[in-house]
Amino acid sequence: MDEKIKQLRESLAEIMDLSFTAALLSWDQQTYMPPAGAEARGNQLALLGRLVHERATSPELGKLLDELKAIAASLDPDSDDARLVKVTTRGYEKAVRVPTKHVMEMAQATTLGQQAWMEARSKSDFSIFRPHLEKIITLVQEYASYFPNVECPYDALMDDFEPNMKTTDVKAIFDGLRPKQVELIKAIAGKPQVDDSFLHQPFDEQKQWDFGKEVITRFGYDWNRGRQDKAPHPFTTEFGINDVRITTRVAPNFLNTMLFGTMHECGHALYGLGVAPELERTGLEGGASLAVHESQSRMWENLVGRSFPFWQYFYPRLQETFPQLAGIPLEKFYKGINKVQPSLIRVEADEATYNLHIMLRLEMEIAMLEGKVAVKDLPDLWNSKMQDYLGVTPPGDDKGVLQDIHWSGGSIGYFSTYALGNLISVQLWEKINQDIPDLVEQIRQGKFEALLGWLHEKIHRHGAKFEPQELVQKVTGSKIDPAPYLRYLTKKYSEIYNI
Amino acid sequence: MDEKIKQLRESLAEIMDLSFTAALLSWDQQTYMPPAGAEARGNQLALLGRLVHERATSPELGKLLDELKAIAASLDPDSDDARLVKVTTRGYEKAVRVPTKHVMEMAQATTLGQQAWMEARSKSDFSIFRPHLEKIITLVQEYASYFPNVECPYDALMDDFEPNMKTTDVKAIFDGLRPKQVELIKAIAGKPQVDDSFLHQPFDEQKQWDFGKEVITRFGYDWNRGRQDKAPHPFTTEFGINDVRITTRVAPNFLNTMLFGTMHECGHALYGLGVAPELERTGLEGGASLAVHESQSRMWENLVGRSFPFWQYFYPRLQETFPQLAGIPLEKFYKGINKVQPSLIRVEADEATYNLHIMLRLEMEIAMLEGKVAVKDLPDLWNSKMQDYLGVTPPGDDKGVLQDIHWSGGSIGYFSTYALGNLISVQLWEKINQDIPDLVEQIRQGKFEALLGWLHEKIHRHGAKFEPQELVQKVTGSKIDPAPYLRYLTKKYSEIYNI
Numbered sequence: 001m002d003e004k005i006k007q008l009r010e011s012l013a014e015i016m017d018l019s020f021t022a023a024l025l026s027w028d029q030q031t032y033m034p035p036a037g038a039e040a041r042g043n044q045l046a047l048l049g050r051l052v053h054e055r056a057t058s059p060e061l062g063k064l065l066d067e068l069k070a071i072a073a074s075l076d077p078d079s080d081d082a083r084l085v086k087v088t089t090r091g092y093e094k095a096v097r098v099p100t101k102h103v104m105e106m107a108q109a110t111t112l113g114q115q116a117w118m119e120a121r122s123k124s125d126f127s128i129f130r131p132h133l134e135k136i137i138t139l140v141q142e143y144a145s146y147f148p149n150v151e152c153p154y155d156a157l158m159d160d161f162e163p164n165m166k167t168t169d170v171k172a173i174f175d176g177l178r179p180k181q182v183e184l185i186k187a188i189a190g191k192p193q194v195d196d197s198f199l200h201q202p203f204d205e206q207k208q209w210d211f212g213k214e215v216i217t218r219f220g221y222d223w224n225r226g227r228q229d230k231a232p233h234p235f236t237t238e239f240g241i242n243d244v245r246i247t248t249r250v251a252p253n254f255l256n257t258m259l260f261g262t263m264h265e266c267g268h269a270l271y272g273l274g275v276a277p278e279l280e281r282t283g284l285e286g287g288a289s290l291a292v293h294e295s296q297s298r299m300w301e302n303l304v305g306r307s308f309p310f311w312q313y314f315y316p317r318l319q320e321t322f323p324q325l326a327g328i329p330l331e332k333f334y335k336g337i338n339k340v341q342p343s344l345i346r347v348e349a350d351e352a353t354y355n356l357h358i359m360l361r362l363e364m365e366i367a368m369l370e371g372k373v374a375v376k377d378l379p380d381l382w383n384s385k386m387q388d389y390l391g392v393t394p395p396g397d398d399k400g401v402l403q404d405i406h407w408s409g410g411s412i413g414y415f416s417t418y419a420l421g422n423l424i425s426v427q428l429w430e431k432i433n434q435d436i437p438d439l440v441e442q443i444r445q446g447k448f449e450a451l452l453g454w455l456h457e458k459i460h461r462h463g464a465k466f467e468p469q470e471l472v473q474k475v476t477g478s479k480i481d482p483a484p485y486l487r488y489l490t491k492k493y494s495e496i497y498n499i
Numbered sequence: 500m501d502e503k504i505k506q507l508r509e510s511l512a513e514i515m516d517l518s519f520t521a522a523l524l525s526w527d528q529q530t531y532m533p534p535a536g537a538e539a540r541g542n543q544l545a546l547l548g549r550l551v552h553e554r555a556t557s558p559e560l561g562k563l564l565d566e567l568k569a570i571a572a573s574l575d576p577d578s579d580d581a582r583l584v585k586v587t588t589r590g591y592e593k594a595v596r597v598p599t600k601h602v603m604e605m606a607q608a609t610t611l612g613q614q615a616w617m618e619a620r621s622k623s624d625f626s627i628f629r630p631h632l633e634k635i636i637t638l639v640q641e642y643a644s645y646f647p648n649v650e651c652p653y654d655a656l657m658d659d660f661e662p663n664m665k666t667t668d669v670k671a672i673f674d675g676l677r678p679k680q681v682e683l684i685k686a687i688a689g690k691p692q693v694d695d696s697f698l699h700q701p702f703d704e705q706k707q708w709d710f711g712k713e714v715i716t717r718f719g720y721d722w723n724r725g726r727q728d729k730a731p732h733p734f735t736t737e738f739g740i741n742d743v744r745i746t747t748r749v750a751p752n753f754l755n756t757m758l759f760g761t762m763h764e765c766g767h768a769l770y771g772l773g774v775a776p777e778l779e780r781t782g783l784e785g786g787a788s789l790a791v792h793e794s795q796s797r798m799w800e801n802l803v804g805r806s807f808p809f810w811q812y813f814y815p816r817l818q819e820t821f822p823q824l825a826g827i828p829l830e831k832f833y834k835g836i837n838k839v840q841p842s843l844i845r846v847e848a849d850e851a852t853y854n855l856h857i858m859l860r861l862e863m864e865i866a867m868l869e870g871k872v873a874v875k876d877l878p879d880l881w882n883s884k885m886q887d888y889l890g891v892t893p894p895g896d897d898k899g900v901l902q903d904i905h906w907s908g909g910s911i912g913y914f915s916t917y918a919l920g921n922l923i924s925v926q927l928w929e930k931i932n933q934d935i936p937d938l939v940e941q942i943r944q945g946k947f948e949a950l951l952g953w954l955h956e957k958i959h960r961h962g963a964k965f966e967p968q969e970l971v972q973k974v975t976g977s978k979i980d981p982a983p984y985l986r987y988l989t990k991k992y993s994e995i996y997n998i
Contacts (some may be wrong), residue, residue: 017546019538021520028523033742037725040519040739043780047516051550225535240539243532281542 004068005081011064012088013281015055020239023047027237031229031247046107053103056447057095065089080278083465087284089165097146100213109135110410117408124398126379133407134375137368140412144369154366157413161290162420163467167366170416173423174359181421182389183410184489185352187215187341191497196336198328205250211321212262215314219300220452221246221266225273232407234261236268236297241280244272255322256337260301267300268293269453270485274460288459289468290414291480294421296426302351303453303488305430308334309444335496342390344399350480351422352489356389358419361404365412424468426484427476502555503567504580510563511587512780514554517780519738521547524735530728530746532553545606552602555595565587572683579777582964586783589662596645598805601638608634609909618906625878632906633874636867639911648810653756653865656912660789661919662966664863667978669915672922673858676981681888683988684851687839690996695835701981710820711747711761718799719951720765724772732904733765735796740779743771754821755836759800766799767792767949789913791981793920794927795954801850801921802928802987803942804948807833812945834995841889843898849963850904850921851988855888857918864911923967925983926975927958945992 022045029041050172055061065088072085113132120129140157148154168260213228231247238244246265273292275285287293311318311334319325325333327469341348346357352410362383367373373381382401385392394400433439436450443451456477469479493499521544528540554560561989564587571584579800612631619628639656646655653666666780712727728748737743745764751758770792774784803809810817810833818824823833845856864879866872872880878989881900887894893899932938935949957974968978992998 013542014546017539017543021524021543022549024543025523026525028527032726032728034722034724034726034744036721037739039740040516040779042522043512044516044523044738048511048520071996222535223533225532225533227531239543240536241674242538243536245533280539315854 002071002081004064004071005084008064008084008088009282010066010281011055011061012084015052015372016281016283016285018048018052020259023237024239024465027239027245027247028233031234032365040062041356042111049107052154053095053100053189054091057100061092062096065092077466080276080284084284087464088282091283094160094301098143102142106136106139106143106410109139110408114405115410117405120247121398122403124396124402126402127403128399130375131407133378137375137409137485140410141369141371152366154369154413157365158312158416159413161411161414161417163289165289165291165416165420165468170362170420173480174355174362174416174419175422175480176419176420177355177486178359180482180486181352181355181489184493185340185342185356185390188352188493188497189342191499193230193341194335194339194496195332196339197254198325200253200332201324202253203255203322203324205252207321208250208258209248211318212258214317215259215305216246216262216266218446219263219270219304219448221269222273226269228262234265236265236272238269238272238285241272241275241277241285243267247335251289259337260305263303263305264297267297270300270455271460272297274452274456274465279416279463279465282463284463286464286466288462288464288466288471289419290417291424292459292468294418294469295424296459297422299425301427303425304443304448306338306351309440311337312444313446325365338492338496340398340493340497342392344386344392344394344444345403352388352493355419358415360385360389361415365415368414393480418479420468423480423482423485424472426488427472427478427481430484430486431476501570501580503563503570504583506561507583507587508555508781510560510960511583511782514551515780515782516786517547517551517554521551521734523738526738526744526746529730529732529734529981541610547901548606552594552599555591556599560591561595564591577964578773579783579964583781583783586963587781588602590782593646593659597642601641601805605642605909606636608638609907612907612909615906616901618912620901621895623901625896625901628901628907629874632877635906635909636911637872639909640868640870651865653868653912656864656868657915658912660910660913660916662788662792663790664915664919664967669861672979672981673854673861673915674917675919676922676985677858679981679985680851680854680988684839684841684855684889686998687851687992687996688841692840693834693838693995694831695838697753697824697832699752700823701752702754702821702823704751706820707757708747709756710817711757713759713816714758714804715745715765717945718762718765718803718947719787720770721772725768727761731763735764735771736977737768737771740771740774740776742785743768743891756834759804762804763796763800766796768796769799769954772957773951773955774962775960778962778964781903781962783964784961785963787961787963787965787970789916790919790923790968791970792960793917794923795958796953797920798924798928802924803947804851805850806838806942808939808943810836823926837991837995839992839996841891843885843891843893845901851992852889854918854921859884859888860914864914868911876948883956891950891957919967919979922979922981922984923971925987926971926980927954928987929983930975 003325023061025041025045025048029038033041068085069089072082075082093312109132113129113136115134117129120126141153144156146183150156152167158165158167158170217223226244226246228246228248230249232249234247234249236244236246246262246269248262249257271287272285275287279285297374311330315330315333328336338350340352342348342353346354349357360382363385364373364378368375370377379397379401383393384399406412432451433453435454436442439451442448459471462471466474524544524547526536532540562583567584568588571581575579608631612628612635615671616628617632619625640652643652643655649655651666653690657664657666657669698998708988718720720909725745726742726746727745729748731748733746733748735743735745745761746767747761747764748756770786771784774786778784814829814832829836837849839851841852842848845853848856854894859881860891862884863872867874867877878900882892885899931950931953935941939948943948958970961970965973972978
């Protein structure tokens with residue numbers, strides 16, 4: 001290995017060891033930390049953040065990357081080393097444009113902002129959060145201004161989550177999606193509603209927990225390289241490619257929370273566990289983008305976990321675990337877990353309505369960034385858009401504009417990745433079904449090795465080597481495209497609702 | 500506050516934030532980390548260790564401490580700031596004497612050494628560990644050589660655990676203790692043995708866990724500032740003075756493991772939780788020394804937890820929890836938990852024999868350091884000394900020279916602190932009983948506020964401001980003294996064994 005490449009890998013290893021350490025501080029904070037430990041934890045996280053930032057923007061790293069340009073040009077452009085130089089250079093050049101002062105101000109504003117948001121949401125009082133969000137939006141506008149060479153300012157934000165994704169492209173994708181999804185929801189609304197009352201009853205929490213573990217063990221989650229803990233807001237995190245942990249939440253009176261949450265997080269974890277060992281401690285072990293990551297979680301949650309063949313295998317086991325489901329036939333259960341109903345809360349939305357929640361947020365974020373809507377007017381705008389898109393109006397801001405944590409953490413440009421992830425998941429799914437013609441039959445038998453193997457080979461092992469559009473193109477032959485998702489939704493819900 | 504003192508506190512805060520972070524990495528490693536995460540964790544811990552070492556030995560810190568000498572001289576010598584300068588300077592001057600190369604070599608040797616020790620112990624095969632211990636002893640000898648201005652080389656080692664404690668003093672203390680303890684053990688051996696068979700039977704693990712929690716909750720352990728998890732080798736750790744966690748182990752067929760282990764670790768934790776907030780993030784929040792720390796754990800475990808009045812309060816509750824104890828009277832239970840029997844394993848030893856295990860180790864460590872015994876001869880030496888001291892001989896090295904982890908981690912000079920802790924605990928206990936005349940009656944009623952308050956006031960809040968001998972003198976009026984411990988042992992066991 002070239003000496004300079006070796007130096008680069010050593011620098012990145014240190015940055016990643018610090019990042020993984022910070023991730024553990026954060027995991028502990030959300031799982032086990034006693035309440036009074038929060039202040040000290042804040043100090044520790046701030047220090048680790050500073051140490052990472054210092055290293056990630058150091059002149060030495062910049063010089064090294066400069067020197068590596070020529071070397072990388074002589075390599076196979078898809079080789080690990082060439083991609084390592086490319087991706088690291090890209091991140092470096094972004095990071096050094098942002099003054100340290102801005103990084104510190106943002107860290108402070110979002111720490112205070114998240115506290116204020118929590119209080120505001122619990123009291124359903126937007127005025128508590130408003131001044132903090134105003135400050136955060138000002139800082140986000142400032143951040144965008146450090147990247148003047150973009151088509152529109154929102155591109156600079158989105159790029160942090162979806163490398164090289166353009167706002168106009170996302171808008172075009174969503175424009176292709178929206179009328180068809182609205183049409184489908186209307187058609188469903190004209191049909192008799194399915195019954196899911198049996199999902200809303202007491203389910204023993206330990207048995208739920210154990211059932212979820214059984215499912216993801218069959219998916220191929222490796223307990224030697226991961227674990228599951230409880231957290232109020234489930235997430236997946238990693239401290240190396242051999243320690244990728246999930247968290248889940250168990251609702252005592254509703255089965256879906258644990259069931260689909262566990263499969264969702266497992267989907268993320270299988271991605272992290274599938275990255276090639278050569279990419280560990282390089283910064284490339286984290287996945288291509290948030291959307292590609294979400295395509296994995298949504299695939300296991302929805303395309304596998306909410307499918308009929310999946311439950312042909314697992315439903316008898318679920319009924320054995322929960323005898324209260326004995327009288328509910330499989331078909332009824334399947335319809336129940338796929339019930340479509342326009343609702344207020346994004347994270348509880350079904351597959352047919354979910355993307356509309358995202359489109360609403362995208363429009364509002366662009367308007368905020370461009371100064372076309374004032375923070376004080378957000379609640380009203382939110383409520384009127386909810387009425388337009390989904391025909392529902394929040395009874396209070398806690399179920400409206402205050403429901404998501406993202407803005408309080410300064411994450412503007414993030415939401416679209418959820419919807420893009422849905423689209424990518426079905427694009428991949430169509431391709432997988434071509435490559436593994438008996439996939440449905442395998443799932444019916446509770447077998448997932450071939451599926452996981454395909455994902456490892458085509459997606460996981462590459463880590464962040466490829467940009468999301470590049471990867472999707474490489475694997476499916478086309479860029480991110482809403483058509484497969486629409487085909488999937490239409491077919492699935494036409495059957496369920498007899499449209 | 501003086502500007503230079505402020506600078507010092509800022510430097511120390513960063514060092515402590517890194518140290519607390521490393522402690523979390525280690526806590527997780529011993530509680531929840533999936534097995535395959537070990538390699539990455541090793542990298543993370545090594546990095547954090549290096550970052551702490553760099554800062555703790557930086558020329559900037561040295562210069563600052565030089566400048567602070569004059570300022571500190573003008574302050575009350577017992578003030579926080581004066582002590583902060585003194586203690587930090589002491590640590591700095593020790594740390595800079597040790598070349599970084601040596602620190603790295605020791606880190607590597609002990610990482611490999613601990614792995615080898617684990618394998619050697621599990622196979623009861625000293626030869627696996629021998630070359631590693633030889634390397635470690637060579638490094639420890641080298642370490643001691645960096646401190647030539649000591650009376651004997653072992654002083655340099657012990658000083659890392661017991662600031663300013665001299666080998667000759669410890670030897671003198673042990674010389675005063677040994678014959679009396681041996682005499683007592685012989686007297687006990689001449690009497691009919693007490694029955695503790697009822698402690699060796701199945702006890703529901705969850706009920707054990709809950710009972711332990713009930714006890715330490717009454718002790719005053721604050722669950723808002725701590726938590727308890729399971730670990731194979733219980734320990735207490737802290738990530739700030741408001742996050743001090745304990746771990747415990749539950750044996751399914753023996754009550755003592757959980758019972759006294761939980762109280763022991765709680766004793767350590769109450770110390771950490773009682774340090775004055777002004778000392779947080781200074782390096783002075785860690786307690787005066789290992790012996791003083793051990794005096795706290797042993798006090799709650801033995802002087803409180805193995806006392807008759809304690810069980811007058813708790814035994815009815817224990818019987819309620821475990822109906823299998825219904826037929827065992829309190830007096831019999833009390834004798835059972837205080838059974839004296841010379842045995843092989845230090846951590847399972849009773850109060851009367853425990854210190855002899857320590858004396859044996861001290862003699863062997865000094866002989867190793869001074870090159871008077873070769874590593875290859877350790878097993879035989881161990882076994883013959885066990886016969887001399889306790890009249891028992893290990894059937895294999897796993898129950899002999901391989902039983903403790905300390906040497907594999909390079910911790911030579913550590914063991915004495917356990918015995919010193921026992922002595923200090925009783926010295927303090929005599930003083931506390933003078934200051935709180937109805938303490939016994941309070942314990943009989945399950946009340947511990949006055950005891951904990953006394954410890955906070957006299958011991959805990961000072962953190963590491965005072966050296967151990969200085970603190971013991973300050974609180975009890977004399978230096979570390981074996982007499983109170985001997986009085987205590989003699990009285991307690993004369994009653995139990997009718998001597």
